[in-house]
Amino acid sequence: MTIQTNAYNAGSAVSHYTATSPSSNATHPSFSEEMYSDPEMRPYLKQYYEKSYAPMRERIAAMREDGYTPRTIQNEDGSIATEISADQYEAAIPTFEKWLEGQQTIIPRLRESVETALQHAQRSVENTKANHPDTQSDVRTVFSNGDQILGYVYKNGGLVTHDAGSYMRKFNDQADLLGLSGQARVDYITDAVSRHYPNVDVHRYNNQNAPTRREFSERWYPDHNVEQAYQSRQAEAQSNLTRQEELYRRQQNNINEMQSYLLGLMEQA
Structure with missing residues (x-):
């Protein structure tokens, strides 16, 4: 898609959506939700939107060209499932306007949710380590x-x-x-x-x-292996933290990829 640079001031958009580090001359992206309602950003965002959904549209076109018919299969639990058709794939693609709306409303909430989950996971690991069997119980x-x-x-x-x-x-x-x-x-x-x-x-x-957690357990629950339970809690907390870190990493990669792509378009205009 060709960006029509005669409809807006590309230079002003670059200046508005980038920030210069005070310690260097480097310019870094500083995009925010407001850019999705900025007319000057629409051509860049439209090109990013098209790029993002291009693989899905190519898949839809291939399915139709091959005359693909969705299969109905039986899962291991006995339930029946039908594969998604080309029409269903196409219906799942939002319009550009709906995509812009989602970027302003839904995506920020999802990002906040991921960040909150990561913080909770970090605290869980810290609390689990701090509350080992030989610390005082509550x-x-x-x-x-x-x-x-x-x-x-x-x-x-x-x-x-x-x-x-x-x-x-x-x-x-x-x-x-x-x-x-x-x-x-x-x-x-x-x-x-x-x-x-x-x-x-x-x-x-x-x-x-x-009593300590170990003393309490040994006195009233002698069949309970307090050390094993503690190690299991540690492993579970660390496993959850690893999952949340991966989700956060993917989120940041997506954000950085989008910002780099948009900034590249803006600098070329």
């Missing part, structure tokens, strides 16, 4: 019947119960109604269980004497 109260654990309360007031201790959930619901949280919630649930069920053994802890 358990502040344990309810038991001898060596049988009935439930426990975290320092944020969260209550965990087993079937034998499910009756304690009503005190958790009452704490919800009272809007309690943190230590006040811990105290409320602990005191309520102590008053109503005096036969329940209550083990109270604070920030100084709370």
